[in-house]
Amino acid sequence: MSLLDFFLRPRKENTAKVAKERLQIIVAHERSTRGGPDYLPQLKQDLLDVIRKYVAISPDQVTVQLDKKDDLSVLELNIMLNGDKKPGEDDTAQPHVEDKVSP
Amino acid sequence: MSLLDFFLRPRKENTAKVAKERLQIIVAHERSTRGGPDYLPQLKQDLLDVIRKYVAISPDQVTVQLDKKDDLSVLELNIMLNGDKKPGEDDTAQPHVEDKVSP
Numbered sequence: 001m002s003l004l005d006f007f008l009r010p011r012k013e014n015t016a017k018v019a020k021e022r023l024q025i026i027v028a029h030e031r032s033t034r035g036g037p038d039y040l041p042q043l044k045q046d047l048l049d050v051i052r053k054y055v056a057i058s059p060d061q062v063t064v065q066l067d068k069k070d071d072l073s074v075l076e077l078n079i080m081l082n083g084d085k086k087p088g089e090d091d092t093a094q095p096h097v098e099d100k101v102s103p
Numbered sequence: 104m105s106l107l108d109f110f111l112r113p114r115k116e117n118t119a120k121v122a123k124e125r126l127q128i129i130v131a132h133e134r135s136t137r138g139g140p141d142y143l144p145q146l147k148q149d150l151l152d153v154i155r156k157y158v159a160i161s162p163d164q165v166t167v168q169l170d171k172k173d174d175l176s177v178l179e180l181n182i183m184l185n186g187d188k189k190p191g192e193d194d195t196a197q198p199h200v201e202d203k204v205s206p
Contacts, residue, residue: 003170003177006109007131024131028110032123039157046153053149054142067106074106 021081023051029073040066040075047077055081124184126154132176143169143178150180158184 007024025047029040044064051057063078110127128150132143147167154160166181 003129003131003179007133007175007177008172020135022131022133024129024133026106026127026129026131028106028125028127028129030110030125030127037157043153043157046156047150050146050149050153054140054146069111072110074110076106 023055023077023079023081025051025075025077025079027075029075031071031073038073040073044075044077051077051079057081126158126180126182126184128154128178128180128182130178132178134174134176141176143176147178147180154180154182160184 027040027043027047029038031038044066048057048062057079061080065076065078067074067076130143130146130150132141134141147169151160151165160182164183168179168181170177170179
């Protein structure tokens with residue numbers, strides 16, 4: 001499965017709520033040497049700052065997920081553009097962060 | 104298939120040449136409104152600048168791929184870390200850029 005196919009795969013989301021425009025940023029860090037630096041958590045803020053150079057985004061449009069498994073860490077930023085708020089989010093919300101660490 | 108599974112899937116690469124440490128950055132931009140700005144090409148340099156804050160990388164360690172299909176653009180940066188050069192790359196190489204536009 002190519003990357004394009006991965007992103008074009010049908011998703012279970014409620015299509016009515018699907019943002020008219022969406023930006024997804026994924027950073028996968030494979031480290032075969034234990035104890036090497038894990039800079040993904042700090043990278044998150046830098047990536048948001050870079051995106052803000054191109055498009056205005058507020059925290060409630062951003063979902064952040066950090067998964068770890070074996071030697072792989074995957075940071076995923078989902079940004080709903082042009083004002084589409086995630087369902088149930090109000091204006092004062094902080095970026096919704098989910099840290100999932102698999103055994 | 105989750106993102107973690109996508110990145111953990113077995114790859115056809117020549118395992119001897121697989122970098123000890125690898126960073127993959129993917130930006131997927133879904134635009135349902137035609138003619139909206141496509142900032143992925145400029146975003147590429149900003150992303151490399153952000154990564155350089157954390158780890159020193161030279162152009163020959165970076166492969167860039169930009170795919171487009173329907174309303175989806177996917178920018179992929181593959182960075183082989185700790186000096187592992189891509190097979191067949193010499194020191195003066197520019198980032199290897201592949202622009203693939205599917206019908």
